[in-house]
Amino acid sequence: MAKFVAAGADATITLKSKGETTKVDLYSEEGYELLAGLWTKLTAQFRRQYDISWLGVPIIQFPEDIVVLQELIWRVRPDVIVECGIAHGGALLLYATVCEAIGHSHIVGVDVEIRAHNRVAIEAHPLSSRIELIEGSSVAAQTFAKVQARCAGAQRVLVLLDSNHAADHVARELELYHQLVTPDSYLVAMDGAQGQVYDIPSGQRAWRRDNPLPAIRDFLERHPEFENDGHFTRLKATSSPDGFLRRRRREEMPARDAAGAGVVAGAA
Numbered sequence: 001m002a003k004f005v006a007a008g009a010d011a012t013i014t015l016k017s018k019g020e021t022t023k024v025d026l027y028s029e030e031g032y033e034l035l036a037g038l039w040t041k042l043t044a045q046f047r048r049q050y051d052i053s054w055l056g057v058p059i060i061q062f063p064e065d066i067v068v069l070q071e072l073i074w075r076v077r078p079d080v081i082v083e084c085g086i087a088h089g090g091a092l093l094l095y096a097t098v099c100e101a102i103g104h105s106h107i108v109g110v111d112v113e114i115r116a117h118n119r120v121a122i123e124a125h126p127l128s129s130r131i132e133l134i135e136g137s138s139v140a141a142q143t144f145a146k147v148q149a150r151c152a153g154a155q156r157v158l159v160l161l162d163s164n165h166a167a168d169h170v171a172r173e174l175e176l177y178h179q180l181v182t183p184d185s186y187l188v189a190m191d192g193a194q195g196q197v198y199d200i201p202s203g204q205r206a207w208r209r210d211n212p213l214p215a216i217r218d219f220l221e222r223h224p225e226f227e228n229d230g231h232f233t234r235l236k237a238t239s240s241p242d243g244f245l246r247r248r249r250r251e252e253m254p255a256r257d258a259a260g261a262g263v264v265a266g267a268a
């Protein structure tokens, strides 16, 4: 039986770890932030994001992110969606579900290794007609050229980066794939939460520095045509903090930066 937990208006949370004590009111912004941060750590520790499927295929995402990803696709209505790092393909099928409802869109999934059983499951799925798979490293010139060709002429391109989450790899992906993202669409750099869960019992100290967040910060400093859109991380429990990067429309750009705001999807 689910257990009732008393937590009235006077409730506080006290967290003790490594000699530090944090105490906040539960029903406050700080309380929400603290609990969401702890929820993220618990989800990672218990690996619950590996325990979810979408229409029968494993998807490696937090439930909160699954909800906002469908919002994102519904809002952007992309002609082409590119995902780097597909694993079993559950996220591809999530995107395909929304695209099917919109009646629109081609989905390109890139992975350095597409295992035979995953390919069979994706290709046998009722939504497979919207999905194309490309095997190769996302940062290899040949792979990028193939993806770029699929985006040629598209009016709206959405890109999601969920492959190798090492900072230097994410930096290379951001630098390559931002070129494909059309104005008012998004470049989503996933799994910045790696930098927030390094201290969980099963975590790795190296994640503290080696995670997508420094790459995202550096990218935004050099690319004023993109902005971090907090709308898609408002649920706070997310594996992609600061990861939803919207490409500004040309008219939103300061005049000195406007030259970099235009993009032709798939242009060399």
Ligand SMILES: C[S@@+](CC[C@H](N)C(=O)[O-])C[C@H]1O[C@@H](n2cnc3c(N)ncnc32)[C@H](O)[C@@H]1O
Pocket: 058, 059, 060, 061, 083, 084, 085, 086, 087, 088, 089, 090, 091, 110, 111, 112, 113, 136, 137, 138, 139, 162, 163, 164
């Ligand atoms: C976190 S999983 C992707 C999860 C998937 N997006 C989902 O939501 O279910 C990461 C995937 O990235 C792939 N990967 C790792 N390095 C890569 C690279 N250089 N290029 C493309 N894919 C890569 C791995 O093979 C793995 O399948």
